[in-house]
Amino acid sequence: MKEYFKVSTKTIVATGLGAAIFMLLFMYVKVPSPVPETSFQTAYGLSGFFATLFGPIAGALISFIGHALSDAVQYGSPWWSWVIASGVSGFIFGFAFKRTNVEEGEFKGKDILTYNIIQIIGNVVAWIIVAPVLDILIYQEPASLVFTQGATAAIMNIISAGVFGTLLLVAYSATRTKKGSLSKK
Amino acid sequence: MKLFSYNTVDTPIHCLSGFTKLLCFLLLTFAVMYSYDIRVVLLIMIFSIAILKVSRIQFSQIRTMVIYALIFIVTNAIISFFFSPEMGVEIYGTRHRIIKLVGNIYLTQEQLLYQVTKFFKYASVIPLGMIFLLTTNPSEFASSLNGVGIPYKASFAVALTLRYFPDIQRDYRDISLAQQARGLDLSHKAKFKDRFKNSLLTVIPLIFSTLDRIELISNAMDLRGFAKYKKRTWYTSKKLDRQDFTAIGISALIFIGSLCVSLFINHSRFYNPFI
Amino acid sequence: MNKQAIIEFDHFSFQYYSQSEPTLHDINLKIYPGEKILIIGPSGSGKSTLGHCINGLIPFAYKGEITGTLMIDDQNTKDLNIFELSKMVGTVLQDSDGQFVGLTAGEDIAFALENDNIPHDTMHERVRRVAQMVDMQDLLSSSPFELSGGQKQRTSLAGVMIDDVDILLFDEPLANLDPATGKTAIEIIDDIHRTSQKTIIIIEHRLEDVLHREIDRVIMLNDGRIVADMDAHTLVCSNLLKENGIREPLYITAMKYAGAKVSCDMLPGYISTLKTATCNEALCTWHNAIHEKTPINDKSSILKMDQVSFSYDGVRPVLQDICFDIREGEMVSLIGKNGAGKSTLSKLLCGFEKEDQGIIRYRGEDIKDKTIKERAEIIGLVMQNPNQMISKSLIYDEVALGLRLRNIPEEQIKPRIEKVLKVCGLSPFIEWPISALSYGQKKRVTIASILVLDPKILILDEPTAGQDFRHYSEIMEFLVELNKLGVTIILITHDMHLMLEYTPRAIVLAEGRLIADTTASFVLTDAQVIADANLKETSLFNLAHMAGIEDGTAFVQGFIDYERKLKNR
Numbered sequence A: 001m002k003e004y005f006k007v008s009t010k011t012i013v014a015t016g017l018g019a020a021i022f023m024l025l026f027m028y029v030k031v032p033s034p035v036p037e038t039s040f041q042t043a044y045g046l047s048g049f050f051a052t053l054f055g056p057i058a059g060a061l062i063s064f065i066g067h068a069l070s071d072a073v074q075y076g077s078p079w080w081s082w083v084i085a086s087g088v089s090g091f092i093f094g095f096a097f098k099r100t101n102v103e104e105g106e107f108k109g110k111d112i113l114t115y116n117i118i119q120i121i122g123n124v125v126a127w128i129i130v131a132p133v134l135d136i137l138i139y140q141e142p143a144s145l146v147f148t149q150g151a152t153a154a155i156m157n158i159i160s161a162g163v164f165g166t167l168l169l170v171a172y173s174a175t176r177t178k179k180g181s182l183s184k185k
Numbered sequence B: 001m002k003l004f005s006y007n008t009v010d011t012p013i014h015c016l017s018g019f020t021k022l023l024c025f026l027l028l029t030f031a032v033m034y035s036y037d038i039r040v041v042l043l044i045m046i047f048s049i050a051i052l053k054v055s056r057i058q059f060s061q062i063r064t065m066v067i068y069a070l071i072f073i074v075t076n077a078i079i080s081f082f083f084s085p086e087m088g089v090e091i092y093g094t095r096h097r098i099i100k101l102v103g104n105i106y107l108t109q110e111q112l113l114y115q116v117t118k119f120f121k122y123a124s125v126i127p128l129g130m131i132f133l134l135t136t137n138p139s140e141f142a143s144s145l146n147g148v149g150i151p152y153k154a155s156f157a158v159a160l161t162l163r164y165f166p167d168i169q170r171d172y173r174d175i176s177l178a179q180q181a182r183g184l185d186l187s188h189k190a191k192f193k194d195r196f197k198n199s200l201l202t203v204i205p206l207i208f209s210t211l212d213r214i215e216l217i218s219n220a221m222d223l224r225g226f227a228k229y230k231k232r233t234w235y236t237s238k239k240l241d242r243q244d245f246t247a248i249g250i251s252a253l254i255f256i257g258s259l260c261v262s263l264f265i266n267h268s269r270f271y272n273p274f275i
Numbered sequence C: 001m002n003k004q005a006i007i008e009f010d011h012f013s014f015q016y017y018s019q020s021e022p023t024l025h026d027i028n029l030k031i032y033p034g035e036k037i038l039i040i041g042p043s044g045s046g047k048s049t050l051g052h053c054i055n056g057l058i059p060f061a062y063k064g065e066i067t068g069t070l071m072i073d074d075q076n077t078k079d080l081n082i083f084e085l086s087k088m089v090g091t092v093l094q095d096s097d098g099q100f101v102g103l104t105a106g107e108d109i110a111f112a113l114e115n116d117n118i119p120h121d122t123m124h125e126r127v128r129r130v131a132q133m134v135d136m137q138d139l140l141s142s143s144p145f146e147l148s149g150g151q152k153q154r155t156s157l158a159g160v161m162i163d164d165v166d167i168l169l170f171d172e173p174l175a176n177l178d179p180a181t182g183k184t185a186i187e188i189i190d191d192i193h194r195t196s197q198k199t200i201i202i203i204e205h206r207l208e209d210v211l212h213r214e215i216d217r218v219i220m221l222n223d224g225r226i227v228a229d230m231d232a233h234t235l236v237c238s239n240l241l242k243e244n245g246i247r248e249p250l251y252i253t254a255m256k257y258a259g260a261k262v263s264c265d266m267l268p269g270y271i272s273t274l275k276t277a278t279c280n281e282a283l284c285t286w287h288n289a290i291h292e293k294t295p296i297n298d299k300s301s302i303l304k305m306d307q308v309s310f311s312y313d314g315v316r317p318v319l320q321d322i323c324f325d326i327r328e329g330e331m332v333s334l335i336g337k338n339g340a341g342k343s344t345l346s347k348l349l350c351g352f353e354k355e356d357q358g359i360i361r362y363r364g365e366d367i368k369d370k371t372i373k374e375r376a377e378i379i380g381l382v383m384q385n386p387n388q389m390i391s392k393s394l395i396y397d398e399v400a401l402g403l404r405l406r407n408i409p410e411e412q413i414k415p416r417i418e419k420v421l422k423v424c425g426l427s428p429f430i431e432w433p434i435s436a437l438s439y440g441q442k443k444r445v446t447i448a449s450i451l452v453l454d455p456k457i458l459i460l461d462e463p464t465a466g467q468d469f470r471h472y473s474e475i476m477e478f479l480v481e482l483n484k485l486g487v488t489i490i491l492i493t494h495d496m497h498l499m500l501e502y503t504p505r506a507i508v509l510a511e512g513r514l515i516a517d518t519t520a521s522f523v524l525t526d527a528q529v530i531a532d533a534n535l536k537e538t539s540l541f542n543l544a545h546m547a548g549i550e551d552g553t554a555f556v557q558g559f560i561d562y563e564r565k566l567k568n569r
């Protein structure tokens, strides 16, 4: 478990650059949804991917920093409750770290299932519990509104992390090499 | 392409250290976020607009942000009314009807106060954020995060994000152009669904080349001794001077004032003129 | 030399985790304090691997199996961690952009001190002092976007020197630098060596450029083994360079063409020490015997720029008043210093950016209103970085992408792809995932994916950067074949050898202006153009002077013609 939360230089760099791509996706590669103030964000597919490769700390920070900075750039100030929820979702996605064989070059049936169960738990906790509760605690928003928004966000982020994240993981596993597998012809 | 259009202007706000600005930003934001007292909120709003003036930020610099933020707040106001027109009544415990809208939805004085307060609450945070973003040198940002108690590794991750975001944005554009040159249609002529799918085709090579880059950068950082000790110093940190202490003092007073109003005068986060 | 080695490899081997065989075999090497060493060898021979062993990235970042010992400063590296090693060895990696981690030059230089908890004031003082050594003191608050490639390189240099290490290791410091900046980099390294007596290790493909200043020993690797360890004079006299696929200095090639025997007593390792007295006659005779005129291309114009100007931000002009005319079937080089606007020019041609003023004509017709997609039917651009172009995981799909997007039926696609993969020498890999390819092969995949679209004009941005001589020759010979088939080719390059050898004509940019459009041999002999465009005189020109040949330009041209005849082109 200790290894899970170990922060190496690589984790930090992955966090910094991951957050930069997260911002880019968050601002430019999204589809608006019918429920106001929510949209289909490909960025959560990215955070699922990075969290699986680099662990919960990287996952949490990527989504937190990426979301906070893009809010700041677009609106002048972050919407803290959702920024925190983003961080929580990334953190939970990180539990897929070392639970799949993606680094060994295999990401098939069971691995896909593991990753998706974790990402669904992460999204549900973050968007149906954390985000609305914080909205109510911090901003005193009406409960019915925030739970509706939360549920919509959960569904869309599950799709994003599920489809886009899985796609990235499969593509990544194809680039991994096994021990002693490379030889000259 | 810079992330924030920070530029050096000689104003008292620009001269403050990044640490001071971050701390003041946090204190003031918490002050407005906590209080649901329209008087406190308006005072802070006036204060923050005054600071915006002092820091000589041009409207052109913040126009897009203002538009986005306004759209956000207005939508929020409308939908939260329709989702819970009785929220004000619940909070303040009384019902003063003003006008009947549709069905049995009434506009009440309580709802109006709740929503107006909320409107200004959100609106007053935004100038604070803009001042912070536009007057803080990005280089000082990481050291000030570390200064307010964020672990230095996390602070450095933020510095890396600021450093590499423009690179990544440029790469994204280049990749997208290269794809278009091979026939990928990203223009407005293409169907929305295709456009979305095609923009994903651009993102994938971007992500994979970034993974290579992560390896390179982390090697370079290891070779220069990153994370050797539990602490690190910062080239860009500044010593605090009298102005910094004054600014922190003022913000702290506002923060404590806002808390005191809630605790001792209103006895709740809400200011209730109805009883 | 001092008896006590500072770096000592003893029967050292290394095998990467994913490899089935060792990458380094039984290395025995001693390097003494204050020595300046050059490591050369073909691509994939293990040069960087050797460097990683010295600076500790192996085994810290790259896992694998080590046998034998490596002692640095009398300590076994097995017992050291990367932080302890970083106190002894400073490394400048190849990609100066990648290791530029600070938001400004000053921060980047200070990075190692920050990690060492040096107090703020001492840190600023030391940064200022080191910045002065590399002449960066006025640019400390510039961001990486505002710095040229050379300035970034200086920053990285300052960043490792600040730590006061004993050993400096440079992995391909010259890749991506323009010739003059590369020359300056070699001079700075040499000055540091002279004044500080540090041990210096340089890994580089560009042998002749490194030999601009003196080197104590050259070590040659091939296939993970040391195949030569000698001084520069002995090395260039031997056949080792040719045998191991490394380009010998041009002046040596010229002397060999002239039938002169190159021997160690001529001190041929450096052009500055070379004594040509014994072969002057041979050179003159050889020179006078060549009379061949470069054929004049009188085909009609295919691409013409007419007073084109462009700026990214509307304030600072990047290109001003560019006029040139390229004829059908030509092969042209576009050269100039870092940041001169070469890549920008290629983007204008492809419609990635729109010119502010002026007209671009294709066969006389203004192409202003053509979209990126329409222009792509005429002009194909192979970008500098292959990773920016590859979006599929299989070679076949990658090459097919453009055709599929044009809705060409699958049964027509297949033969076209097979043909183009064959031309690019990629047929054996048709089923391979792209991730299993080397950098040079990836580059060829991107070329194939553009070629399959049958462009009339092909623009290649730095096609040979970081490639060894063999791959370099492969790519270039292949481009010559294409050119023979009638494709007009524009090469953007910093490699002056390439320009001389393959393109009769060169267009030179400096500060966004076109300063020369003439024969390649003339460009590299004209002092004014060389100075304005950050180029470097070719050593052939110096050789001509030493041999007492008046017209250096004619000598260079003669060399090119002779070589072309040899290769039967």
Ligand SMILES: Nc1ncnc2c1ncn2[C@@H]1O[C@H](COP(=O)(O)OP(=O)(O)OP(=O)(O)O)[C@@H](O)[C@H]1O
Binding pocket: C016, C017, C018, C019, C023, C041, C042, C043, C044, C045, C046, C047, C048, C049, C050, C062, C466, C468
């Ligand atoms: N991380 C790695 N994992 C597995 N194999 C590797 C790794 N890095 C390098 N290799 C292999 O080791 C061999 C030597 O690589 P190295 O990078 O040392 O070559 P080089 O001489 O520096 O070449 P170049 O001139 O192209 O930089 C190559 O065959 C390469 O495929």
Ligand SMILES: Nc1ncnc2c1ncn2[C@@H]1O[C@H](COP(=O)(O)OP(=O)(O)OP(=O)(O)O)[C@@H](O)[C@H]1O
Binding pocket: B001, B170, C145, C149, C312, C313, C318, C336, C337, C338, C339, C340, C341, C342, C343, C344, C345
């Ligand atoms: N997307 C961009 N936005 C703003 N400025 C840019 C952009 N791309 C390049 N520039 C600037 O335009 C100038 C010319 O850049 P360009 O990339 O064309 O140079 P180059 O001749 O290709 O250099 P190199 O040899 O280093 O590749 C540089 O000063 C660069 O900083």
Ligand SMILES: [Mg+2]
Binding pocket: C047, C048, C049
């Ligand atoms: Mg190498």
Ligand SMILES: [Mg+2]
Binding pocket: C342, C343, C344, C384, C461
């Ligand atoms: Mg370029």
